[in-house]
Amino acid sequence: MRVLSSKTFTRILGAELxxxxxxxxxxxxxxxxxxxxxxxAAAYTSSSLQAEAGTFTILNTGLASMxxxxxxxxxxxxxxxCSEYTAGQxxxxxxxxxxxxxxxxxxxxxxxxxxIPAALIIAATGVLYTFIMMRDxxxxxxxxxxxxxxLVGATGxxxxxxxxxxxxxxxxxxxxxxxxxxxxxxxIVGPLMRDALxxxxxxFPDTAGYYMYMVPYAxxxxxxxxxxxxxxxxxxxxILIIIAIxxxxxxxx
Amino acid sequence: MRAFNAELSKLLSLPGIWLAFVxxxxxxxxxxxxxxxxxxxxxxxxxxxxLSDIGYIGLGFGVQGVIIIGVLAISxxxxxxxxxxxxxxQITTSLTVIASRLQFLLAKACAVIVISVLLxxxxxxxxxxxxxxxxxxHAPEFEWTRLIGAVCYWTFTALLSFGITLxxxxxxIPLTVLIINxxxxxxxxxxxxxxxxxxxxxxxxxxxxxxxxxxxxxxxGGLVMLAWVVVILIVAAIEFRxxxxxA
Numbered sequence: 001m002r003v004l005s006s007k008t009f010t011r012i013l014g015a016e017l018x019x020x021x022x023x024x025x026x027x028x029x030x031x032x033x034x035x036x037x038x039x040x041a042a043a044y045t046s047s048s049l050q051a052e053a054g055t056f057t058i059l060n061t062g063l064a065s066m067x068x069x070x071x072x073x074x075x076x077x078x079x080x081x082c083s084e085y086t087a088g089q090x091x092x093x094x095x096x097x098x099x100x101x102x103x104x105x106x107x108x109x110x111x112x113x114x115x116i117p118a119a120l121i122i123a124a125t126g127v128l129y130t131f132i133m134m135r136d137x138x139x140x141x142x143x144x145x146x147x148x149x150x151l152v153g154a155t156g157x158x159x160x161x162x163x164x165x166x167x168x169x170x171x172x173x174x175x176x177x178x179x180x181x182x183x184x185x186x187x188i189v190g191p192l193m194r195d196a197l198x199x200x201x202x203x204f205p206d207t208a209g210y211y212m213y214m215v216p217y218a219x220x221x222x223x224x225x226x227x228x229x230x231x232x233x234x235x236x237x238x239i240l241i242i243i244a245i246x247x248x249x250x251x252x253x
Numbered sequence: 254m255r256a257f258n259a260e261l262s263k264l265l266s267l268p269g270i271w272l273a274f275v276x277x278x279x280x281x282x283x284x285x286x287x288x289x290x291x292x293x294x295x296x297x298x299x300x301x302x303x304l305s306d307i308g309y310i311g312l313g314f315g316v317q318g319v320i321i322i323g324v325l326a327i328s329x330x331x332x333x334x335x336x337x338x339x340x341x342x343q344i345t346t347s348l349t350v351i352a353s354r355l356q357f358l359l360a361k362a363c364a365v366i367v368i369s370v371l372l373x374x375x376x377x378x379x380x381x382x383x384x385x386x387x388x389x390x391h392a393p394e395f396e397w398t399r400l401i402g403a404v405c406y407w408t409f410t411a412l413l414s415f416g417i418t419l420x421x422x423x424x425x426i427p428l429t430v431l432i433i434n435x436x437x438x439x440x441x442x443x444x445x446x447x448x449x450x451x452x453x454x455x456x457x458x459x460x461x462x463x464x465x466x467x468x469x470x471x472x473x474g475g476l477v478m479l480a481w482v483v484v485i486l487i488v489a490a491i492e493f494r495x496x497x498x499x500a
Contacts (some may be wrong), residue, residue: 025425032426040443047446067438071429078427087333088339175425176328178271180321183429184276187436188314196287 004102012097014173016110025079030118033072034125037211041126045133058134059150062127063213066154069122073158074182080111082175084242090253100249104170108241111166112159121159123151123213152228154215160233164205167240170248208232256360258352260326264364269325277318277372282379284311289387296391304393305465308380312403313435313460315376319369319407320431323414326365328424346497354494362415362486369411373404402462402471409459409478416485419493438494455481 004012018025044064084090096191127147165182172178190206201207202224211229224232266271285308289296296304329343377400384392410431417427426473434440434456444451445468451457452468458481461467461474469477 006449025423029426043443043447068433068440071433075425075429159374176321176325176428177272179425179428180269180272180276180317180432183432184317187433187438188280188317189438190286192284196291 004099005202009106009194011098012103012106013109014108015097016103017113019083020080020107020110020114023079023083025083026076026114028244029072029075029079032080033069033118034122036072037065037069037122037126039069041129042133045130049134058130059127059146060214061134062130063123063150063154065126066123066157066213069126070158070161070186071183072122072160073119074120074165074186075179076115077111077162077167078169078175078182080107080162081166081169082173082178085173086175094253101245104245106246108140108163108166114239115159115162116155119155120151123154123158140240149226150213153230156230157209157212157233160237161205162208164237164240167237167244170244171240205233206237208236256356257363258359259350260360260364261367262366264322264326264361267325267329268284269321269329272322273325273355275316275318276321276371277315278379280317281308281311281315281376282383284314285380286383288386289384289392293388293391296388299445306397307388307393309310309399309403309463309465311380312373312376312406312463314408315380316410316435317432318376319411320414320428320435322368322372323365323411324418324424324428324431326361328422328428331422342499348498355490358419358490358493362412365411365415365432366408369408370404373407376407377403388405389462391411398464405475406459406478408461409455409475409482412482413455413485416489419489420485453477 041062041064044061048061084093092098093103127150165178169175169178170184172181186206190204193204193206194201202211208229209225209232212226212233213222288310290308292304292307296307330347331342334341334343347357348352348354351360377395381395412433414427417431419423420426430440439456441451441454441457444454444456452461455478458469458474458477461469462471469472
């Protein structure tokens, strides 16, 4: 990759952000994810309140909906990349920005810039809702440090998931196959594999990512720390991004 | 009939359809195989509690394949072509050729039904084969009534995703929601914990047609799911008739 002046990179980033912000589906997805998250938080909270006291914590209940919410972030990552290919926009993009590696990097940075605040807001609303509903019943107070660490973990996980989806999106380039692959991995293959192959499950992005935001139960064996979890998800994401950039530079658009 | 042939040919030549076939045929067999391997020791010892459901769980997941078919059948009509190809949508061509919208929908729905039924039959064959290979003489008998239930479940699910996509026109969100809902951690399963009414949601009721752990009887389950399908298809058809073609 040729070295670009920082001004050029800023302008590429601006263009990518502009494209991302004007995709109607991104906003639709973010809004529905937020609404679904509050709905799910309500469902989990009410079922936890019926359960015996002491078997749950506010943080784990508030973030229990993360498993579903990640679908929204998978969609954002895929749509950001694959929208270039549906109507031949990619040729205009590469005519105006002929530095492919930088262009794709800028796109990933733009995706992260959109998902970080969105993920933070979504994760925080879930926890906030649970907190308000459980304030009277749950005896355990939340330590502010744990709260911050958990929210940062959740935000990081959702952002990395978006980036991972975006990277896979630039490899496969067609929305439907990427979407089906990722959604069935995260929701069907992943959970099944956790039961079938407990010895290596921690090295896959979904289970490792789970430890980024969940406070592990005390009796859980071979749990990862949040730092280990973050490291594993980051390695997966970076490897996929690098492969995506290499292919993007070599391949016919 | 010619409209039906046309729709069948359009559906079979979609670029994403291979994925639907691969998932629909392989997923049930792989899940059944894994399940059989895990349960084998218990089954041989005769203490397995899940013997009767081996294989059917796979068929419950494999329904993803027909979800893709149902969604793609509609969403592909609404994809905007590239600027080199005139930025049109296939739906304008389709409705120019078949002017009656109901006839168009009927032909398309029939094509979806035929492919779903065929796919489910192939899936059943691979699933039965997989359990036979792994469990040998201990393999459970597959009863015809339950297998027919599974075929109905697949077909109804395909029609349900077809109807929902007809309302949304864009395939991404229905596809995601429906696939998640067919997974181990489905929304409706979560809801059944909160309220008994959730057992009447289409996927829960539909599963009762062939799973042994059920809330409704197979026939009631089937009828409940059919009612959902009919209502959604009618709403979608009315909306589709009133809508401007490319709106």
